[in-house]
Amino acid sequence: xxxxxxFKSMLLINTVWNMKRTxxxxxxxxxxxxxxxxxxxxxxxxxxxLDKIKDSYHxxxxxxxxxxxxxxxxxxxxxxEKFKTERRLVQTYGEVYIADAKDQExxxxxxxxxxxxxxxxxxxxxxxxxxxxxxxxxxxxEAVVKxxxx
Numbered sequence: 001x002x003x004x005x006x007f008k009s010m011l012l013i014n015t016v017w018n019m020k021r022t023x024x025x026x027x028x029x030x031x032x033x034x035x036x037x038x039x040x041x042x043x044x045x046x047x048x049x050l051d052k053i054k055d056s057y058h059x060x061x062x063x064x065x066x067x068x069x070x071x072x073x074x075x076x077x078x079x080x081e082k083f084k085t086e087r088r089l090v091q092t093y094g095e096v097y098i099a100d101a102k103d104q105e106x107x108x109x110x111x112x113x114x115x116x117x118x119x120x121x122x123x124x125x126x127x128x129x130x131x132x133x134x135x136x137x138x139x140x141x142e143a144v145v146k147x148x149x150x
Contacts, residue, residue: 010034010111012118018042023120025112035093037107039123046104046124050094058092059085101125 009032010025017024017040025037035049062070062084069083076082098104101124109115 007110008113010037010113012108012112012114012120022123023118025108028113032111034111037111039104039120041123044099044101044124046098046107048096048098048107050096052094053091054094055089056092057087058090060088060090062086 009027009029011028012023012025015022015024015038017038020041022039022041024039025034027034027036033051035051037046037048039046064070072082072084098107104124105121108120112118
């Protein structure tokens with residue numbers, strides 16, 4: 001990546017997500033490769049919504065001619081749903097979830113025009129809850145998957 005290329009095409013703003021204070025990045029130019037980025041303080045993930053549209057299958061409610069949900073005849077489904085669903089091909093924006101705080105900071109520094117004056121670091125450097133990630137010991141660099149011993 002060249003140093004002279006300017007990627008700064010987003011603005012950091014304060015917002016609320018699931019009743020918790022957080023921040024998001026919103027695009028300020030047409031050249032921005034993202035629709036939005038939002039930090040989830042509960043999972044400590046930076047969700048990045050790409051501007052690329054892709055086809056993906058989703059389960060959606062089956063509707064009758066009036067636009068109402070079609071009820072399941074007889075007993076309800078094993079998952080407890082009382083309405084029919086169907087698999088449909090839908091166009092959606094691509095999403096990327098960034099878990100590492102250093103990677104989150106790098107994306108923010110690269111794309112946010114106000115990253116030098118907006119205090120986002122206090123939110124992304126918060127420690128994870130106790131016992132949240134037992135396999136994330138940075139001092140050990142061995143594989144998490146281990147052979148089964150009998």
